[in-house]
Amino acid sequence: MKEQHVPSDYTKKMKQRIIAYGADIVGIADVEPLRSLRLDPSDLLEPFTRAVSIAVRLPSAIFEMISEQPTPIYASIYQAANRLLDDIAFQTASLLEAEDFPSLPIPASQLLDRENWHAAISHKAVARMAGLGWQGKNLLLITPKYGSRVRLTTVLTTAPLDVDGPVENRCGKCTFCQEACPVGAIKGVNTEDHYKDRDEALFFSRCVEKLTGEFAKLPDIGAPICGICIRVCPFGRKEKGTPQE
Ligand code: B12
Structure with a gap:
């Protein structure tokens, strides 16, 4: 392996390349705090020092069409976003390698x-x-600019990229996602950093059962998706006036 010396603008240039591949937001995490996550395989992070987090924004109009259940268009865009993310992650890893x-x-x-x-x-x-954002009451990653209307991927690497720091949770007293969830799965608990487990934020089985038992079986859906807690989040909406502003 090359000596771990890179030009001072290496991280900036790398982020620009990833944006050029089609990403909307890119950030860098140190892998050390992530070692306490449940990983598969358990030594997944072993050779790596950094994790590149990549977000692709989904078109807002898709969420505005969702009222009580996911739409076939959302189901298709969900697949397209996954393909795009996998492609960006592949290209990013190839570039670094x-x-x-x-x-x-x-x-x-x-x-x-x-x-x-x-x-x-x-x-x-x-x-x-x-x-990139904070872990909101809907348990999702909320970005200041696009709310939860983003899908995510990760590239693990040994490249000595400059690390970005976490951002503050801005959910405040907002209860929009809690009120909108069709099965009352969101408990409305806030967290300063992250939930200790999924059950702290959600009645997890309610969410899973609705998505897998009902929504995934709808015609032209075929995946455990929903989108309702994403649609109502004030951070993703074009209309302004969040409850805490
Ligand atoms: C399995 C899965 C599901 C399952 C289970 C959901 C769940 N909550 O785990 C089901 C099918 C129910 C599901 C539903 C949905 N999902 Co899903 N799902 C996944 C998948 C494939 C794995 C998640 C996983 O392993 N979870 C394990 C648990 C323990 O982790 P966790 O949920 O992230 O929460 C913990 C950590 O984040 C931790 N944490 C946070 N910060 C930190 C920092 C440190 C240092 C540590 C130690 C821990 C920590 O705190 C939490 C509690 O322990 C991911 C893809 C992926 N590889 O991440 C997508 C993913 C989470 N899903 C996603 C989405 C969008 C959804 C849905 C909205 C469906 C849809 N597309 O319309 C719903 C939302 C449900 C909800 N409110 O949580 C997106 C989230 C994007 C975003 N903006 O946050 C992901 C990331 C897919 C993607 N590529 O973008 N999903």
Whole structure:
């Protein structure tokens, strides 16, 4: 491997390349705090020092069309966003590897443990530590600019990229997602950093059962998606006036 010396604008240039691949937000997390996450395999982070968090924004109009259930258009865009993210992550890893930094793209939406609903690593935890946003009451990553109307991916790397810091939680007293959830799955609990587990924020099984048992079986949906807590979040909406402003 090359000596770990890179020009001072290396991180900035790398982020610009990733944006050029089609990303809307890019941030860098130190992997150290992420080692306490549940990982699959458990030594996933072993060779790496940094995690690149990449977000792609979904067109806002898609969410404005959702009222009580996901729409076929959302289902299709969900797949398209996953393909785009996988492509960006692949290209990012290839670019870093060409510079002798071993790098691993994590699939956008690959479930490894179907009983417990776990992937290789939580993209939300990486995104939060990379400063893309905070973990909102809906348990999703909320970005200041696009709310939760983003999908995420992660590239693990040995490249000595400059780390971004977490941002402050801005959910405040807002209860829009809690009120809108069709199965009352959102408890409305706030967190300063992150929830200790999913049950602290959600009646988790209510969310899973609605998405897998009902929404995924709707015609032309075929995936456990919903979008309602995303649609109502004031941070993603074009109309302004958040409850706390
Ligand atoms: C399994 C899964 C599901 C399952 C289970 C959901 C769940 N809450 O775990 C089901 C099918 C129900 C589901 C539903 C949805 N999902 Co989903 N899902 C996933 C998947 C594939 C794995 C998630 C996982 O492993 N979770 C494990 C748990 C323990 O982690 P967690 O939920 O992130 O929460 C913990 C950590 O984030 C931690 N944390 C946060 N910061 C930090 C920092 C540190 C240092 C540490 C240690 C911990 C930590 O705190 C939380 C509690 O422990 C991810 C893709 C991925 N690889 O991340 C997408 C993903 C989370 N889903 C996503 C979305 C959008 C949805 C839905 C809105 C459906 C839709 N597309 O319309 C709903 C929302 C449900 C909800 N409100 O949570 C997006 C979230 C994007 C965003 N803006 O946040 C993801 C990231 C997919 C993507 N590529 O963008 N999903």
